[in-house]
Each structure stands twice: as C-alpha cells, then as structure tokens.
Amino acid sequence: MENSGYLRLKWARDHMGVSQKIRERFLKEKPLKGIKIAMALHVEAKTGIFALLLKEGGADVRLASCNPLSSDDSVVESLKNDYNMKVFARKGETEKEYYENIEKTIDEIPDIIIDDGGDLTNLVSSKPEIVKNLMGGNEETTTGVVRLKAMERAGALKFPMFDVNDAQMKHLFDNRYGSGQSALDGFMNATNILIAGKHVIVAGYGWVGKGVAMRLKGMGADVTVTEVDPVKAIEAVMDGFNVDTINHAIRNADIAFTATGMKNVISYDDMLAAKKGIILGNVGHFNNEIAVDDLNRRSLGKTQVRNMVTEYRLENGNTVNVISDGRLLNLASGQGHPVEIMDLSFSLQALTAEYIAKNHEKLQNRVYPVPEEIDRQVAEIELNVLNIKIDRLTDEQLKYMDSYTEGT
Template identity: 65%
Template sequence: MSDGASAGIDQRERGFLRLEWAREHMPVMAKVRESFQRERPFRGMKVAMALHVEAKTGILALLFREGGADVRLASCNPLSTDDSVVASLKEDFGLSVYARRGETNEEYYDYLNRVLDIGPDIVVDDGGDLVRLLHTERKDIDTVIGGNEETTTGVVRLRAMEKNGVLRFPMFDVNDAMMKHFFDNRYGTGQSTLDGIMNATNLVIAGKDVVVAGYGFCGKGIAMRMRGMGASVTVTEIDPVKAVEAIMDGFRVERMSQALRHADIVVTATGMKNVVRYDDLLQAKPGLILANSGHFNNEIEVDVLVSRSMERRRVRDHVDMFRLENGNRVYLISEGRLVNLAAGQGHPAEIMDMSFAIQALTARYLAENHHRLERRVYPVPREIDMEVARLKLESMGVEIDRLDSEQERYAESWEEGT
C-alpha cells in the first residue's frame, strides 16, 4: 500500500489491520485457540497482564478471553505501546487496555494498578513490575493463584524473591522454556534490535564496529545478526564461560571500558544496571551510538548522562545527541529504553507465535494444577515445550522421525554393547 493510501487509514483501523496480520502469521496460536474455544480453561477466571502492548500481545490477550477469562492489559514499558493497537483492542474488541506510548512514570504505575484492580486469579508479567506491586503496595489482593514471567529481568527478580522467602504464589519461568529462549531471545531479539537501530538511525551497519554487552541468548542473536550485516563485532561479558563461547563463535571479547574506545555502536542486552557508565563514555570514540535491548532503561547510565552532559538535542525521531563534559558527542536511541519496540516493531509474529503459545499453555497448566503448586519459581513443563515444537513443525509442513519399538527398547536398556 502506498504512503498516500495508508494516510487515509485512521488509527483504529491501522491497529485492526496489524492485529489481523499478526493473527494470520501465528499458526501455533491458532491451534491453541481451537482448544481454548472448545475447553474454555479460564472460565470464570480473571487475568491481569503487563506486556508490551502491540499486535502480538493483543492476540495473546484475546486468546485468554477466548478461553473464558476476564482480561485486563497494561504496558510493561512506557515507550513500547502501539497506540493504534490499543485503539483497536478497545473499540473493535472491547478489551480493557490501560496503555499509551510515552507514559509518564506516574501513568505507568497507575495503569498497572488499574489492571490489578480486577482482582486477578492469574498474572502474566514481563519484567516483574506487576508481581512487585502485588508484593508491596497491593498486598490487599489475595486472589492470585500464580502467574507467568516473560523475560530474563523478571525471572531474576522472581528468583531473588523466592530466595528471600517472600514470594506469595507460584510463578512460571516462561523465559527459559526451550521454545522461548532458543528462538524468541536469539532470533527475535537479534532481528528486532537490528530493525530498531536501522529505523532510528538510517545508517549502514556494514563496516561498523559494534559492541554487544552480554552473550546470553539475546546477545548471541544480536551479535549474529550484526555480523551477518557486515559489522565487526566485539562482546563484553562478566561470565567467563560465555566469554569463551563468544571467542569460539568468532567474536572479539573485551572489557566495556576498552571496547568503547573503538566502538561505533554499543548495544546492551544484560539485564544489569550501569553496564555503560558515563565516565567510560568520556573515553569513547566520538559519535558513538548507544542502544539498549534489555528490559529496563538502566543498562546505560542515562540519568547521569542527562545530568552531566553540556547539551542534549533531539536529532532524529528516536535519537538524542548528548555533548559530554569533554566535548565528545554520543547518540542515545529511544532514551535508553527497549530499542526493538521503542524504535522498531518488536519481534516478528512467527517468533512470538511460539513464545505466546508457551504463555497460554502454561497458564492453562497453572489453572488446572495450582492447588498442588508451592510458592516458588517453576520451569515450564517439558510436555508444553514439546507440544509447541510439534505444532510449530506441523505449521511448517515438516515431519520428523520417530523411534520404532526396537529403538525404544534399546534406548531404555543397558545390557546391549558392541
């Protein structure tokens, strides 16, 4: 569709088209939807969700409702909301959504509290703020039987709560499900981070010196995609095993203070605060571009960058220039927030198809088994991972081998040798 034609589409209609496009490219979710509409596993239950509010998450929210739930949805990041999708979810589907792009800090928490006002049975969180509120300001809510956590940052917080003995209900670590982190974190984050940076800057990647902070699955995906676009990639790490892995994968490994001296672009993906410090930026290569692909906007020392810089100026829609105390210039994309959603379109629909199928099926497992679960962090049951993998292969028209009866006996025996 030409720009002239699309200009005639209002915001609600644009959101509806984005939702329809996502639905059409999420075949695993389509299979889950069939069973949910038939079985209604969440009949009479209330689901509170805090996710990046865009087309793919909209389809997940609608899936919970199709499974019988009363659903409320808020954003888990002030800059990751697609306002057109919010408009369509409200007007076309009658969904209770509390989100807008560019929320203030006060609005962000007000919206999370409005979602919790439903008195949820199940929470679906991304980053851990919804669960944190339930353990601090909203202890009055005692209806929650458990929930799911989508991302690394939230899982780290949950494990700290479990270790400290304060977790009030069981939570599932969706992030570390095989069909989530193998594909969402690596291929989804890799592609969508590149999309956000290219959209924000309109600069070539080939020939650039790119530093990736963190070599978990997200960092691996970013490093892989950057190298595929022709960049020279350096990895920074605190984990010696991951550092060795990065070297064996063909990447240079350095400390951040050293890598900044030659970097053209730095992308953080660690889940840790202050990975890029202001004082180190004073020694950075002039014109450095900073982007964050971690959940929170604290991986780059943004507050100090704002307070100590001599000048701040918006130079592109998603890019601010900061002139440092020594006169050096650095460019920050999307205020240091999640670059793939704040400046891009988020993960591809086919990727989120698998991740959100994990979310939905794990929530069903929780609804059916919560009475025998303890107040701890659980892995996603292996059978759910295998079911999503099977449905994904089926949607791709791929068949794989199976063990015959003799092979099954062999696999379970120990007597037979050479």
C-alpha cells in the same frame, strides 16, 4: 491508514499459526472460564492476539504495558473499540501514568498474572488481599526471572510463578532469533545508519546477545563481545567474535548494544572514553543498562537529533547518541519481535496459564519451569504449522535407551 490497529491485529493473527491451533480448542473448551487475568506486557499487535486468545478461552483480561514507550496506540484503540478489551496503555507514558496503568489491571482482583519484567509481580506482592486469591502467574523475560529468583531466595515470593523465559521454545527462538532481527530493525529505523564495516560492541552473550551479534556479523559488522562470565566469553571467541572489556572496546566502537539485564553496563566514565559520536542502544528490559540518568545529570546538554535519537555533549568534548532514552529499542524504535517468534512465546504463556488454572491447588510459592509437555506441545504444533515431518524413535531404539547391557 483507517483502522490501522485492527489491520495490524488481523495481520498478526493470520501469521500466528500455533496460537490459531490453540484458539480452536480454547473456543470450544473455554478452559479459562471465569478466570481473571491481569497482564503487563508490550501492548502491540502480537500481544493483542495473545490477550484475545485468553479472552476467547473464557478469561476476563485486563492489560497494561510493561514499558512506557512500547505500546502501539492504534492497537490499543482497536482492542478497546473493536474487541471490548480492558486496556490501560499509551505510547510515551510518564512514569506516574505507567505505574497507575499497571495498578488498573488489578482493580478487579486477579486469579492469574502474566508479567514481563516484574513490575506487576512486585505490585501484586505488596497487596495481601490479592496475594491470598492468586493462583499463580507467568514471567516472560530474563530480567523478570532474575527478579523472581531473587524474591524466591529471600523468601519474598508469595505465590507460584512460572519461568516462561527459560522454556526451550522461548529462549532458543524469541531471545536469539527474535532479538537478533528486531534489535537491528529498531536500530535501523531509529538511525538510518549503515551497519556493514562498523565496529560494534554487543555487551552480554546470553541468548539475546548471541542473536544480536549473529545478525550484526551477517550484515558485515566487526563485532566485539563484552562479558563478565568467562564461559560465555570463550563461547563468543569460539563463535568468531572479538572479546574485550567494555572500557577498552568502546574507544574504537561506532555502535554499542547492551543485552545483559544489568545496570550501568555502559557507565558515564565509559562514555567519556568512547569514540566521539558513538551510537548507544539497549536491548535489555530496563533503561538502566546505559547510564542515562548520569548522562542527564552530568552532560553539558542534549539535542534530539532524530525522532528516537538524543545526542549528549560531555565535558571532555565528546558526544554520544542514545536511542529511545536507553529503553528497549526493538520496541521503542521498532516493531518488536517477528510475528512468528512471538507466536511461540505467547503459545507457551497461554498453555501455562491454562496449566495454572487446572493445577493451582498443587502449586507452592516458588519459581517453576514451564512443564516439559507444554514445551513439546508447542514444538509439535509449530512443526505441523510448518508442514515439517520428523523421525520418531522405534520401539527397538526406545528399549536401547533404557538398557545398559548392550555396548560395543
């Protein structure tokens, strides 16, 4: 399709109602005028509209990918050619290219960083000349927030960072409904395999795992959840799922998804024990949840059986199929989260970037939650976009909330 990247961007913008409302104000007020922003995110259409929103708000934006396989080349070209955006990404980057491209986002010393996974944050942390200039930054995803909090505990966090992942308007929707739909979209696109009637493992029952398990159940799968957290395990049971250890459940599983943010969730020994021909996919940020390095080192051989599926032959005669080299399958094999979901997440990011620009002198070197007023503002705009009305507390009810004398 001619100029398909431009059309993808247009489609995304037309369906990102909250971003459009913020854009109207940003175009008038230019709240980010003169601010340099370095970004490492999945470079596809929704991200493109977010980057353009920041640019339209006055920012000088430089964008790289946060995953070697997640870029949409048509969108990259359109952002460069149609919008004069500084973008450093391509689908299928080598590891060397990947880190070189992230480095290019900080060629001009940034004032704000926006990260997904923590690689940009780690790079910036090693550059004293950037750290001293940095107002702060945002982190988009669970994995990146875990890394940030580890840095904070170790005293290694040298600038303020905002945890966008744990904002209500992010994790309740992006992590759950976004991941639930996009994981299955990526899986079906990669495999063309029926889900109904299959025995499927979901490793991890955080918000991403909940979303994936919910959608699998809705499509007729027999879902088993594996967990290390006893509370989440009980929650999965109460939600109607089987719960088991991964090494036991994998012996009868046709498909397994990892959604934990932890390494070696499905180990090589688990794969030796797995049902022959099992299909493995990862919905976590990094490609180490499935022990792909061990597979490449210890398997007898591998064959690319579909564009995005590799079959490995193990020494015990078993075979396992891995989607997209164990990388984030909803983007490496699919189109990522639905447009309307990313509209919410990127609106939070944009408003938090504006907050940093206005309040950076008061911020300390720690991990901050997204301010509640930003969370609620995005929710209010979304209700308006959806043309949904809700009740408001009356003065009497507000007074009752603050009282302690009135009872039965």
